[in-house]
Amino acid sequence: MKHLFVLSFFMFCAIGAYPKVNVADMEKEMVARRDSVLSLITGARMSPDSIFVTDFGAEGDGVKDCKRAFDRAMKVAARKGGARIIVPEGTYLVKGPIHFVSNVCLDIRKGATIMFSPEPGLYLPVVDTSWEGTFLRNYSPFIYGKDLHDVSIIGEGTIDGNASTTFATWKARQKPGQALSREMNHNCTPIADRNFGEGHWLRPQLIQFYGCKNITLQGVFITNAPFWCVHLLKSENIICRGLRYDAKLVNNDGIDPECSRNILIENIEFNNGDDNVAIKSGRDNDGWTHGSPSENIVIRNCRFKGLHAVVIGSEMSAGVRNVFVENCTYGGYCKRGIYIKTNPDRGGFVNNLYVKNCEFDEVEDLFYATSMYAGEGLDNDKFTRVGHIYVDGLRCNKASAAGLVLQGTEAEPIRDVVFSNIEIGKAENAVSFDNTESVELRNCHIGGRAGVPSQAK
Incomplete structure (x- = not known):
């Protein structure tokens, strides 16, 4: 009390x-x-039941497409009321997104790599997401969950976005799509009508949990993201602990809490091509009408390396408050x-x-x-x-x-x-x-x- x-x-x-x-x-x-x-922060509850993705046809040879195996494992986990999906040693090529269900822990064991295909068309149809603070429908993030609870990604393995040949080259072509998204934001266009995807060149995030409660991300190594690495959108009760990065493609932010609350970020080894932690809460009209403040965020015992260590904004129109940065050091240049x-477009508050x-x-x-x-x-x-x-x-x-x-x-x-x-x-x-x-x-x-x-x- x-x-x-x-x-x-x-x-x-x-x-x-x-x-x-x-x-x-x-x-x-x-x-x-x-x-x-x-x-207030506990992270995800994890099911005691375990299943192996290899039992659903996945092969860690780096050649066979394992998307169907991950999808089947998620369906079985949903029927069981939750499960730990174990990814054993090997390289698992996934041609398309992994969509989470509630009560699932994706356990990527030491020596295991989930490597995504870089082919953009595999990440359609579009899903509800946001892009630079504007809510819209776009390519699916590679690992995605919406309106879920008790989801986690743990282990000593690797998540490789493998995006260098396609998505990482898109920034020079994104301006028309970016401008259209902002116009829709300012004109209060219904989100259902904000359909992007093919031809708009707006890159998806690597990992995004949207509208989720009770999240744990722990231990895994993250590299070669198509855009932001970890995007926590309108979510709460989150632990990010012991993540490791070598993610230096274009705009590879490490962790982006947006319109989210009650978050612990600790013991992270950042090595990113953009901001390490960037706290946001929506851009302009969307922040004021669809967003919520980002609040109650503790960042401690991290090693920073990249563009900026801890950023608030610039998309922060719903406000940011109660942020604690403690006992952090550097692993390289920031x-x-x-x-x-x-700026005077944003409104909101930072305190x-x-x-x-x-x-x-x-x-x-x-x-x-x-x-x-x-x-x-x-x-x-x-x-x-x-x-x-x-x-x-x-x-x-x-x-x-x-x-x-x-x-x-x-x-x-x-x-x-x-x-x-x-x-x-x-x-x-x-x-x-x-x-x-x-x-x-x-x-x-x-x-x-x-x-x-x-x-x-």
């Missing part, structure tokens, strides 16, 4: 006026809120450490962000929050409320562009931010704050510590 009270109190703060912060109590408050969130991006004890090597910018992302929406008035941010113990060896950046707007300044114990060895531009209110720096050293002052001789 105490945890629920604390969580309810801070959710009230998130949607009301920003409270005046007592800095001395802020960390205690953040820890209480984080613990309240963790108490352009930015923590990045909040929105209750807590960053504790995270470090990077060389970055372009260590902490960057902007309400003017990509220079878009400058003539609009859908300003985003950004505030109530506490950063304690954020470090990097070098920031080649800027250490700490806050870019609010005159209409909606960024408010109530504390930077504490910031350590940046070298920085081209230490601090750049525009249109801010109530920003405090405590024990911050950018460009090294000054040390003892010299004495006159």
Whole structure:
């Protein structure tokens, strides 16, 4: 009851006026809120019954099409009321998507690889999904589940999207389809009429769970995705633990929670061609009408490598709140450490962000929050409320562009931010704050510590 009270109190703060912060109590408050969130997260329940995909005709020779075997295993699992589908050692070619049912754990054992065919036509007919924050119907994600409960993917094996020869080449051709999706978004076109797929060049996600409850993704190695690797859309009660990546094709984000809640992301080894974690909540009209806030997300003990480590936005029109990033480090280069991006097209809010004890090597910018992302929406008035941010113990060896950046707007300044114990060895531009209110720096050293002052001789 105490945890629920604390969580309810801070959710009230998130949607009301920003409270005046007592800095001395802020960390205690953040820890209480984080613990309240963790108490809500259990992940998936897993069936004790096991079946082997090889019993349904799958062969791990990398040649035979195993899609029918996976489909049959899913049907049997549904009839049994749930099962663990075991994928033993071998390479299993799958020509088309794997569609989940409830109460199924896909257990990909060590030495096993699920390798998808790169042929786009195999991922039709279209399914309900979203693309860059707009809800629509498109190619099926390679692993897909909608309106399910208790689904999991575990093991030490590999999921290989094998998308380098087809989907990875589509970005240069996507602009007309992208523009049409956004036009439909802004015109409130019924989602049933937003049919994309062939001829529109919008790449599907590798793994997507849409409208699902109780999800666990654990241990597997992910590579060669057609688009985003793991997309958690309008889902809740999720654990992502111990995933490993070498996914450097175009826009291979690691984990994208969108309009989702109660999520634990921990012990992940990122190595991605785009954002490692990108938290979203729908784009523009779709975020306001079809979306829901992304909230209650704990990211801890991860190793970041890729474009940006943790991003909020830019598709965040339904709002993002209660995000905790703790005890994370780097496995290689990241352009930015923590990045909040929105603009006057988006509306919504970003608040209750807590960053504790995270470090990077060389970055372009260590902490960057902007309400003017990509220079878009400058003539609009859908300003985003950004505030109530506490950063304690954020470090990097070098920031080649800027250490700490806050870019609010005159209409909606960024408010109530504390930077504490910031350590940046070298920085081209230490601090750049525009249109801010109530920003405090405590024990911050950018460009090294000054040390003892010299004495006159």
